Amino acid sequence: MCAALLVLFRANSDGLGGLQTFSTRFLGIFIEAAPFLLLGTLTSGLIEVFVNRNHIARLAPRNRVLGAGCGVLLGFAFPVCECGVVPVARRLFTKGLPISVGVTFLLASPVMNPIVLLSTWSAFGMGPVLVGRYVITAIVAAGVGLVFALAGRPRDLLRPAAMVGVSGGAVDAPPRYLDVGAGAAAAETGADKLIPRFRAALSLASDEFVDMGRFLIIGSLLAATMQTLVSQDALLSLGRGTVTSVITMQVLAYVLSVCSTVDAFLALAFRGTFTTASILTFLIFGPMVDMKSTLMFLSVFRPRAVLYLVLLPLLMTMAVGIWLNLNVSL
Amino acid sequence: MDIAHPNPGSRAADLGGHEGHEHGEHVASSHGHLKPEQWLLRTCLFAGMGAYFAHLWISGNLGYYINTRFVWLSVVAALVFFMLGASSLYSFLRARFGGADLAYGHRELAGHSHPPITFPLLLVLAAPLAFGLLVPSRPLGASAVGGDLVPTAPTDSSLAASFNSLEWTVVDWLRVFYYSGNPDRLNGREADVVGFVYRRAGDPKGHFMVARFLMSCCSADASAVGVPVAWDRSDDLPVDTWVRVRGPVKVQQFGKNALPVIEAKTVDASIGPPAQPYLYP
Numbered sequence: 001m002c003a004a005l006l007v008l009f010r011a012n013s014d015g016l017g018g019l020q021t022f023s024t025r026f027l028g029i030f031i032e033a034a035p036f037l038l039l040g041t042l043t044s045g046l047i048e049v050f051v052n053r054n055h056i057a058r059l060a061p062r063n064r065v066l067g068a069g070c071g072v073l074l075g076f077a078f079p080v081c082e083c084g085v086v087p088v089a090r091r092l093f094t095k096g097l098p099i100s101v102g103v104t105f106l107l108a109s110p111v112m113n114p115i116v117l118l119s120t121w122s123a124f125g126m127g128p129v130l131v132g133r134y135v136i137t138a139i140v141a142a143g144v145g146l147v148f149a150l151a152g153r154p155r156d157l158l159r160p161a162a163m164v165g166v167s168g169g170a171v172d173a174p175p176r177y178l179d180v181g182a183g184a185a186a187a188e189t190g191a192d193k194l195i196p197r198f199r200a201a202l203s204l205a206s207d208e209f210v211d212m213g214r215f216l217i218i219g220s221l222l223a224a225t226m227q228t229l230v231s232q233d234a235l236l237s238l239g240r241g242t243v244t245s246v247i248t249m250q251v252l253a254y255v256l257s258v259c260s261t262v263d264a265f266l267a268l269a270f271r272g273t274f275t276t277a278s279i280l281t282f283l284i285f286g287p288m289v290d291m292k293s294t295l296m297f298l299s300v301f302r303p304r305a306v307l308y309l310v311l312l313p314l315l316m317t318m319a320v321g322i323w324l325n326l327n328v329s330l
Numbered sequence: 331m332d333i334a335h336p337n338p339g340s341r342a343a344d345l346g347g348h349e350g351h352e353h354g355e356h357v358a359s360s361h362g363h364l365k366p367e368q369w370l371l372r373t374c375l376f377a378g379m380g381a382y383f384a385h386l387w388i389s390g391n392l393g394y395y396i397n398t399r400f401v402w403l404s405v406v407a408a409l410v411f412f413m414l415g416a417s418s419l420y421s422f423l424r425a426r427f428g429g430a431d432l433a434y435g436h437r438e439l440a441g442h443s444h445p446p447i448t449f450p451l452l453l454v455l456a457a458p459l460a461f462g463l464l465v466p467s468r469p470l471g472a473s474a475v476g477g478d479l480v481p482t483a484p485t486d487s488s489l490a491a492s493f494n495s496l497e498w499t500v501v502d503w504l505r506v507f508y509y510s511g512n513p514d515r516l517n518g519r520e521a522d523v524v525g526f527v528y529r530r531a532g533d534p535k536g537h538f539m540v541a542r543f544l545m546s547c548c549s550a551d552a553s554a555v556g557v558p559v560a561w562d563r564s565d566d567l568p569v570d571t572w573v574r575v576r577g578p579v580k581v582q583q584f585g586k587n588a589l590p591v592i593e594a595k596t597v598d599a600s601i602g603p604p605a606q607p608y609l610y611p
Binding site for chain 2 (some may be wrong): 017018019020021023024025026027028029030031032034035036038042131199202203205206207209210211212214217218221223224228256
């Protein structure tokens with residue numbers, strides 16, 4: 001694959017025009033994605049400040065199968081794309097969310113939200129792509145969540161920073177922002193708390209932006225580099241093979257790291273040249289795992305867990321895509 | 331370079347916050363506390379981002395980067411950036427003038443660590459501002475085409491909105507050509523299209539392509555489409571010039587494909603880039 005990509009590389013003839021193109025494509029991704037990242041970090045900050053970890057811990061089912069199903073639906077409660085889902089998931093983990101729910105949420109949530117539903121519908125209409133995207137995403141995400149719940153204890157999977165509360169025992173603790181001077185803060189009521197809480201949410205959001213913004217920006221820089229250097233035509237020539245179309249779309253999804261709320265429109269551009277099953281694979285795999293989110297996963301999970309978090313969805317969606325290519329005419 | 335592990339201090343800080351309240355204050359002051367300069371840096375960063383997004387919106391250049399139906403999102407982003415900037419400024423003022431005990435983030439966010447902005451991180455975070463300020467803001471042009479310009483099938487099968495071919499864009503012509511069933515019916519219909527000049531290696535003399543970028547969402551997904559133009563003074567036109575081409579269309583073999591070719595009567599090369607450089611599907 002690397003060799004194939006190398007062959008596809010071609011020097012850009014004019015330096016200044018190339019820089020211009022690079023800058024415009026890079027800023028395009030950043031400007032498009034930044035609002036979603038900001039809304040994600042704000043949501044994350046508001047969850048930290050307003051959602052009691054007791055509630056999440058109590059509401060999330062202990063049963064693993066139910067937990068995985070709950071993780072799929074939880075996505076609709078937090079309308080964030082994959083730029084924003086990792087901070088939210090990290091916060092939910094610190095609130096004591098079970099591992100199966102958290103992993104399923106992490107994988108399914110970028111697709112399971114109203115904005116993505118709307119964008120996929122407007123791009124592809126009511127049809128196999130829309131239905132397939134949601135059904136297969138739910139199955140793959142729940143499957144990976146189950147594997148994680150069966151195979152690992154939280155201690156083995158999460159980086160220590162994300163583990164507070166998962167290990168149990170901390171569920172009774174008050175929200176962390178009240179930890180110091182808890183007496184005074186606890187004495188405050190209703191409206192009095194609202195403004196400091198909102199300020200705390202803003203402060204958390206800016207922390208998250210500093211933490212997560214670097215991945216968005218590095219991802220956008222890499223994606224723009226790929227787009228400037230690799231000839232799209234050469235990539236498209238791979239689009240008709242049973243296996244190459246699926247793998248090409250997975251590599252594209254991984255490298256381009258396009259936001260799940262907008263990837264349906266990008267996929268539309270491949271409609272004429274790539275098989276429908278490979279486009280479906282792009283729309284299912286891309287939101288779960290891409291270069292940008294892999295870097296973000298590293299801030300929550302241990303490296304070995306990140307490896308599984310990338311490989312399991314990769315192989316499962318690859319199998320689905322190739323099977324659909326062979327057996328179903330979409 | 332601390333890229334992959336954004337929160338080195340948070341392990342101790344989070345565990346400290348978890349293990350007991352009596353340690354919370356100590357941990358927070360050793361890990362969660364940022365120097366005033368760090369808050370000032372954040373203030374500048376967020377204010378700069380907010381100002382950049384607001385500038386893009388006001389100047390109208392936002393359309394060079396994203397589909398204009400997403401403009402409201404950028405306005406929201408500018409507002410949130412300014413809110414984060416104000417929050418950081420508040421923290422700076424408290425850290426600088428309120429004394430360490432009053433430093434914002436210390437009392438209310440014990441156990442939470444604020445990631446410091448190191449120099450390598452600053453380079454990364456400031457990259458959008460650097461590109462935005464240093465590279466002139468311009469829509470995608472000929473150097474971004476990178477392809478054949480003639481899709482085997484355009485992205486949408488819906489026909490052009492109007493029956494009047496003078497109102498058709500470059501994309502409408504290709505749509506009608508590919509989907510109307512009888513492309514020869516296009517022969518003799520009058521075209522009046524705007525686009526930039528593009529040349530493919532190996533195209534015949536006396537011809538150029540009038541091209542537009544088709545953008546769904548943002549400039550990252552923009553791809554170029556074009557229609558060939560036959561014009562006797564074609565070879566004097568520099569690539570990337572914005573032109574308005576008028577003339578009748580004749581379907582004929584052009585390069586490898588049969589295409590609708592505009593046999594131009596007039597080519598106006600003085601129009602400059604249009605306010606809306608991209609077409610939306």
